[in-house]
Amino acid sequence: MKIPTIHSNGDSSGALYAMYNAAQxxxxxxxxxxxxxxxxxxxFYPQGDGALAQACAEHDIRMMKLRKIREEILYIMEAxxxxxxx
Numbered sequence: 001m002k003i004p005t006i007h008s009n010g011d012s013s014g015a016l017y018a019m020y021n022a023a024q025x026x027x028x029x030x031x032x033x034x035x036x037x038x039x040x041x042x043x044f045y046p047q048g049d050g051a052l053a054q055a056c057a058e059h060d061i062r063m064m065k066l067r068k069i070r071e072e073i074l075y076i077m078e079a080x081x082x083x084x085x086x
Contacts (some may be wrong), residue, residue, distance in 0.1 A: 001072065001074055001075065001076070003079040003080070003084065003085045004076075004080065004084065004085070005015055005085045006080070007084075009025065013081075013083070015076060016080050017080050017081065018069065020073050020076055020077045020080065021077060023073055024073045024074060025072040026069060027056050027066060027069060027073065028070070030066055031063065031066050031067065032068065034059075034062060034066060035062060037059065038055050038056070038059055039052055039055035039059055
């Protein structure tokens with residue numbers, strides 16, 4: 001994963017960290033709000049057998065994607081704090 005290089009012609013480490021931190025906080029909100037949308041069986045039983053299971057699996061994949069992005073953002077934030085580039 002590419003980490004921003006801190007140098008005089010770019011953003012300061014503080015500015016970069018603040019931007020990524022804001023994104024991470026927004027992802028936390030998105031993860032929480034998306035968790036509220038966990039499929040309710042009453043909304044899927046008219047679609048027949050397997051509909052709820054499919055909806056649950058799809059929901060889990062969406063949650064996993066958001067969590068993966070959050071992990072990447074946290075990794076970048078840690079790298080910025082440590083002053084490393086990759």
